Amino acid sequence: MFPRSAARPFTVADGLIRAGIVGLVLGTAYIHSTLGGLLFTLNATGYVVAAAAMLAPIALASRLRWFIRIGLMGYALATIVGWAIQGPYYSTAYIAKAIEIALIALVAVDFVRFDGNPVAKVRREMTDGLAWLKSRRSEPAGA
Amino acid sequence: MKRLAPALGLLALGFVLVACSGGGGASNGPAVSADPNAVTISAKDLKFSTDTLTAKADTGFQIEFDNQEAAPHNVAIYKDSGFSQKVFVSEPVGGPKTVTYSVPALAGGTYYFRCDVHPDMKGTLQVQ
Numbered sequence: 001m002f003p004r005s006a007a008r009p010f011t012v013a014d015g016l017i018r019a020g021i022v023g024l025v026l027g028t029a030y031i032h033s034t035l036g037g038l039l040f041t042l043n044a045t046g047y048v049v050a051a052a053a054m055l056a057p058i059a060l061a062s063r064l065r066w067f068i069r070i071g072l073m074g075y076a077l078a079t080i081v082g083w084a085i086q087g088p089y090y091s092t093a094y095i096a097k098a099i100e101i102a103l104i105a106l107v108a109v110d111f112v113r114f115d116g117n118p119v120a121k122v123r124r125e126m127t128d129g130l131a132w133l134k135s136r137r138s139e140p141a142g143a
Numbered sequence: 144m145k146r147l148a149p150a151l152g153l154l155a156l157g158f159v160l161v162a163c164s165g166g167g168g169a170s171n172g173p174a175v176s177a178d179p180n181a182v183t184i185s186a187k188d189l190k191f192s193t194d195t196l197t198a199k200a201d202t203g204f205q206i207e208f209d210n211q212e213a214a215p216h217n218v219a220i221y222k223d224s225g226f227s228q229k230v231f232v233s234e235p236v237g238g239p240k241t242v243t244y245s246v247p248a249l250a251g252g253t254y255y256f257r258c259d260v261h262p263d264m265k266g267t268l269q270v271q
Contacts, residue, residue: 034213034214034215035214035215035260036189037261039188088217088218088235088260089259089261090234090235090259092215
């Protein structure tokens with residue numbers, strides 16, 4: 001029951017896409033880090049953590065990369081929505097939002113290449129998770 | 144190939160940082176020589192130097208804004224305390240830098256100003 005991402009060989013194209021994702025993540029993190037204030041600093045920190053999670057070669061990160069991708073897309077989307085509501089609307093902000101839109105697109109491409117249909121993947125993972133929970137409950141106590 | 148991904152990531156980071164480092168200076172709006180009656184205000188440590196400004200009614204005036212820190216700030220004037228009705232909005236500028244804005248004539252009354260990037264930086268503008 002290895003996920004598709006773990007079974008699939010990592011190609012040059014994958015490397016370029018991954019590098020693009022990390023570059024875009026760090027780009028918007030840098031912009032937010034220059035703005036000052038707790039909210040922007042936390043936002044930048046979140047992006048840096050996401051970039052690290054996208055690159056981490058450890059088994060757990062690889063196993064959960066699909067979740068990291070969804071989280072990253074959600075994080076970028078939340079940042080865009082927050083900006084759309086509150087602003088500020090000026091040149092640097094527009095650059096940051098363009099980076100985030102490109103980031104979401106590139107992460108979506110990465111997701112499809114590694115894990116296929118996102119909806120099907122999430123369903124599959126939820127089904128596996130529930131099955132695992134049921135198997136844990138059905139085990140006799142003290143076994 | 145897996146070893147290539149972190150290296151490519153670092154390479155991309157380098158490009159992004161180089162690209163961003165040159166783009167920190169936002170456009171500053173109209174830079175004109177300050178008149179002696181210009182309203183002055185500065186920003187440092189994510190705070191404005193004052194939370195009250197005064198200006199003359201029905202006469203255009205200048206705001207001399209001194210941003211003393213790297214974080215970008217602007218001075219935006221609104222008609223309401225909810226900051227929804229814009230009267231004058233300038234482009235945020237990273238510092239340290241001093242810029243002068245020309246504000247069109249305003250009718251007498253109370254207006255509200257803030258930094259649009261950091262909405263907690265705010266105050267009132269009395270036009271009389």
